[in-house]
Amino acid sequence: MGDSADEILHDVALVGRIEAVPTLLRVLCEITGMGFAAVARVTDGSWTACAVRDEISFGLLPGGQLDVNTTLCKEVRFARKPVVIDQASLDPQYRDHITPRTYSIESYVSVPIVMPDGSYFGNLCAIDPRPAKVSEPRIVGMFKHFSSLIAVQLESERRRDLVQTALLDERAAGELREQLIAILGHDLRQPISEIALHSQLLLAKAKDPVAVASIAAHIHSGVKQAATLIDHALDFARGSLGGAIQLFPVRIERIDEALFSVVNEMQALHPGREIASEFDTPHAVMVDRGRIQQLATNLLDNALLHGSPDSPVRLTATTTADVLVLQVWNQGAPIPAESLAKLFAPFWRSGxxxxxxxxxxxxxxxxxxxxxxxxxxxxxxxxxxxxxxxxTLPRRSL
Structure with a gap:
């Protein structure tokens, strides 16, 4: 998430487009009795109001800024935990803090607004010169729920911006479309031709069980190849239009079973190659099972393509208390140093x-x-x- 002046002003405008925000701020003030509530964009070096409800003449408007070092929002940003004060003058932790003294406030609430991707946007906060009973769980819970709602709405607005930008940039969208069509037209033709050819052979060899099994394996391989090409193209297209890889994480007790399945399938597709595997995964993980299998499949496919045919390809996986580590190794010609930085770029192929x-x-x-x-x-x-x-993935990714 960018922190430049233009990017911050853009975020102020995004918050201004969320119709629910003024109502949320009004509800916070009415229920807590506090006179000022705001959505703020908070970075390491700045505090910028995005939306404001001001019943105490605090004097801050959307786009207005405070010295972030005079606010508690910076501490909330660092800890990613709410700060709640009922009466600052009697609070042993905050009675001498710069924030209450600078702004002459007694009651204070600041809750982090964290985007769905884990990036920090800012704070939902409220202040008042009078004491208020805001530390009650129902009040703090309401602030947390509202901050989550704001984060979701912000993400929606950002995606809408990205889609609109892509649609407005007709030339770029046209080039992407033509590139995808051209590549898919070329690369899909081979597996589809293989499927058609072997389907005809299957009909001709229907009375020969051994031949049928061999031909069926070729058909399965062609279908798998075509499906993989389509999945890759769709994932890339979604990302290029402002979306992201979709995840559906669940708790998986035996991630090794999911990886064994990948190894078995890849071995069936490459019967002449040796695929070794070793898994030490005693910890459960919170990941998207299908995506982890796709990750392992793609890495193994790359290793089989570029590795030495007479050398095994190896897949290993380990879990610790914190991470899942998945590794794929192959022997063969090394990747040139100048190519390492390009490996993960779309449409890049080794020359x-x-x-x-x-x-x-x-x-x-x-x-x-x-x-x-x-x-x-x-x-x-x-x-x-x-x-x-x-x-290397966090063992609990979400």
């Missing part, structure tokens, strides 16, 4: 590889999946040690 590489979206989608889980994807590559992709 040194003579093999077909599909859309060039597999590793890009991997990076997006890991990022959506709040994790990090890294790669090292050398002739001596081989190529190693490491995905």
């Amino acid at each position: 040194s590889s003579a093999q077909r590489e599909g859309l060039g979206l597999g590793l890009h989608i991997c990076a997006q999946i890991v990022q959506a889980h709040g994790g990090n994807l890294a790669v090292t590559s050398s002739a001596q040690d081989g190529t190693l992709f490491t995905a």
Whole structure:
């Protein structure tokens, strides 16, 4: 989330477009008896009012700023926990604090507004020169619920902006559309042709069980390849239009079972290759099972494509109290240093590889999946040690 002056002013405008905000601020004032409530955009160096209800002539309007160092919002931002004061002059922690003394206030509430992606937007806050019983759980709970509602509405407005920008930029959207169509038209033709050919062979060999099984395996491989291409294209298209990788995280006690399934499927598709696996995952994880399987599949597919045919590909996974670490290793020609920074870019393909590489979206989608889980994807590559992709994800991603 940007912190420049223009970006902050844009966020002020976004809050101004949320029709529910004035009503929320009015409700807060009426229920607590406090005379001033606001939605503020808070950064390390600034405090900017986005929406205000002022019944005590505090004198701050939307777009107005305070010295963030004179507010408690900076402390709330750092701790990501509410600060609630019933009567500052009698509060042992805050009676000598700069904020109550600077603004002559007794009651104070400040609750963080955290976006769905985990980024910090600002604070929902209220103040009054009179004491107020605001530390009651129902009052604090109401502030928290309202701050969550504001975050969701802000995310909706931001996505609407991104979609509108993409739609207005007709040339860019047209180029993206033509690029996707051209690549899909080329890359989908091969698996579909394979499916059509082997379907005809299947009809001709219907009385030969061994031949039927072999042909069916080829058909399954072609369907899997086509489905993967389509999934990658759709994920990329959503991201390019302002969306994001969709996650449906659930608690998974045995993530190793999900990964074993991937290994078995990849081994069936590549019977001539050795795929080794080792899992040490005693901890449950909170992740999107399908996306983790997609991550493992894409990394294994990349390793099988670029690794030495006579060397095994290895998938390992470990869990600790904090993280899930998934690694895929292969031996083979090292990735050039100048290419490492481009690996996760969309449509990027190695100029040194003579093999077909599909859309060039597999590793890009991997990076997006890991990022959506709040994790990090890294790669090292050398002739001596081989190529190693490491995905580190918080064990409880959401």
